[in-house]
């Protein structure tokens with residue numbers, strides 16, 4: 001059996017894990033960083049492939065903007081109400097960037113993980129974490145299996161970025177989100193000569209409480225999909241492929257032929273579990289970091305991965321590595337907690353057809369409502385206060 005020791009072990013090579021590994025290598029090339037992923041890259045991941053301005057800002061932090069260079073930027077987002085009325089607004093600025101991109105995850109994740117590897121991280125793909133012992137206070141002991149058999153890895157700090165069904169989370173005894181705080185979604189790819197102009201969210205009457213998206217990839221096509229809360233999904237009869245079919249039949253997208261559909265779950269940040277467990281920190285979907293309104297999770301996962309890595313690096317460098325993630329949980333809640341609470345309230349409202357109609361009607365008259373709505377969906381907005389609700393009610397009346 002292979003026995004390895006490392007400073008930082010990152011479990012999962014998706015955007016949260018790859019961002020963590022890259023940040024760690026950039027901050028401390030002398031530390032040994034190992035990434036473990038059970039899949040072989042490039043690999044597909046069920047996703048809308050939407051990279052909001054938050055992702056672009058994190059790529060800039062990581063000096064990794066090259067991943068989106070030359071791709072078609074998206075600068076505007078459309079929201080379509082149950083009545084069919086629509087509003088279009090600009091994407092919000094986060095850092096220097098007020099633009100987003102739509103990049104298939106098979107390409108985006110592979111490019112980010114490759115940068116981490118080029119920066120010196122050891123990357124073991126096709127290698128699965130099977131067991132974890134973090135009970136004795138010393139370095140965490142991880143059992144893994146891969147193409148060359150079994151390994152034992154001893155790590156001073158572990159960043160668990162192993163996704164919505166995180167094995168690390170389960171092994172730590174942290175329950176997965178219950179259906180009230182989980183979404184399910186299906187995506188597919190469609191082609192249309194000329195492509196699509198904006199990123200768009202559709203709150204269609206015949207779909208609610210599910211809602212759909214169209215995210216343009218290039219001049220040829222888009223990623224389309226439907227998302228619904230898991231608790232509500234269980235109570236209705238339509239399966240996810242039925243919802244996707246109904247979405248595409250009901251809209252101006254009737255001629256589209258969805259290909260490569262794929263579904264998965266989304267642990268919403270309306271319930272974020274304790275993130276720090278001794279020498280282990282949960283980030284990304286493993287830590288339930290998905291915006292409950294939009295389903296966006298990449299930006300928050302990357303931000304958390306980068307922050308957790310920088311804390312671990314400082315702890316290991318100083319030799320005080322028995323609590324490498326001290327303060328990380330509080331940092332995350334402070335940074336994004338209010339945004340997620342406001343996004344959850346906005347979703348609750350948007351799932352009611354008359355309120356969604358009302359909101360879009362108000363937004364057509366007052367551009368600041370469009371901006372606030374978009375900031376809740378793909379920014380870091382916190383605008384859904386009682387005061388802004390009252391203003392919305394005032395301006396939504398005919």
Ligand SMILES: Cc1cc2nc3c(=O)[nH]c(=O)nc-3n(C[C@H](O)[C@H](O)[C@H](O)COP(=O)(O)OP(=O)(O)OC[C@H]3O[C@@H](n4cnc5c(N)ncnc54)[C@H](O)[C@@H]3O)c2cc1C
Nearest residue numbers: 012014015016038047048050129162163185284285297298
């Ligand atoms: C249909 C759908 C549409 C979505 N649309 C968007 C969108 O448009 N924009 C957006 O920002 N977010 C979107 N999301 C959410 C987004 O996909 C996630 O938030 C994001 O993938 C989280 O990244 P991550 O790195 O935490 O996890 P993941 O990307 O899931 O990566 C986890 C990695 O861990 C690996 N792994 C798992 N278990 C083990 C193990 N035991 N050992 C080793 N490796 C392991 C997996 O192979 C995987 O590569 C969508 C989600 C769904 C389901």
